[in-house]
Amino acid sequence: MQNIIIIGAGFSGTLTAVQLIRNSSGQSINVTLVDRNCDMGRGVAYKSDSKNYFLNVPAGNMSALEEDPNHFIEYCKKYNKKIVPSSFVSRAIYGDYLEQLLSDNERSLDGQVVITRVFGEVISLSAGNGTTPPSVTFKDGKKLTGNSIVLATGNYPPQNIQIFDRTFYLNEKYANDPWQLKTTTIFDRTVPTLLIGSGLTAIDICTSLLHKPGNEKIYLVSRHGLLPQSHRVSLPTYKTDQFTKPILDGLKTLRAQLRATRRQIHIASSGGADWREIINSI
Incomplete structure (x- = not known):
């Protein structure tokens, strides 16, 4: 039996597990899906339940299954028949979709593939050698061994801005990672807000701030002063x-x-x- 350990259960880790289930071809595979958070399938990108954060790709291009381009659209229409391929839906809905996709495929298991969900933080791994298999070590000291290890850890948190007075990093009004739950509470429209950067993350935070009480200004600072370009209304014609x-x-x-x-x-x-x-x- 092949023992495969997937570290990270966001978009990439979840779809890796799904594809292993769907393409096992009768092989015996034991898949261990590891994540330090309890929201398997959502990751950082889709963990928020806020309806103010939207996918930056039209729904028609967001199917998780290459062989079924309308898979996500059909899922959406179960809840809102007005959603069409050119719609931009919330990231919360896409997180629900990924969770459902993983659960549905787990229920379809025929015994040849075994999926085990493990909640924990991996702190080190070993590639193994001729006599010992690859292994991962968790923060609590536990270890797992497997034939293969898949790293699906997503994006790393952003670095702090480089400034002379580094005590500024300790200020409770400063957040270097806007997606950390403990920092989202500092967003407040009753005082001016400065966002460093003007990309998609900045647009998300602006959208969130605009739904909060207050009317103070939001400032965006970037080296080029550019905003993300908008999508075309029509869908692509190239296949x-x-x-x-x-x-x-x-x-x-x-x-x-x-x-x-x-x-x-x-x-x-x-x-x-x-x-x-x-x-x-x-």
Whole structure:
């Protein structure tokens, strides 16, 4: 039996487990899905239950199953029939979707694949050698061994801004990671708020602040002063097999894939297509 340990049960870890279930082909596989939080399937991106945070990709492009492009849309329509492929839905709904997808696939197990959920924080791992298998060590001292270890730990927390007086980091009004539960309580519209950065995270925090009582100003500071570009209303016309299959699948390096992407964007733009159609097709 293959013993596979997946560290991290957000989007990537959850879909790794789902694909192992769906593609086991009769093999005996024991999958241990490890996460330090109890919300299996949600991760940092989808753990908030706030309806103010939205996916930055249209629902029609958010299916978790490549072979079923409408899988997420059909899930959404069970709860809101007005949702269409061009809709932008809340990240909370997508978190529910991932949780449901994992649970549904666990219920479909035929005994060949065993999924074990483990709640704990991994602090170290060993690649093993010829005589000992790969292993992970938890904060409480417990160990697990397996044939393979998958790291699906997501994005690391942002670093502190570099300033001369580092005691500023201790100020209760400063948060270097807006997604930590203990820092979200500092957001307050009754006093001015300064956000360093003007990307998608800054837009999320602005949206959250705008739903709080108060009317003080929100300041965004960035090196370039740019805001995220909006999506087109229509969905992309390029299909995956038109682009990724013949061009990206045979290329071995990121540099070669980047060049191929730029080349395809140039070709598509010459024919009147939008560059975002190529990016969305990947």
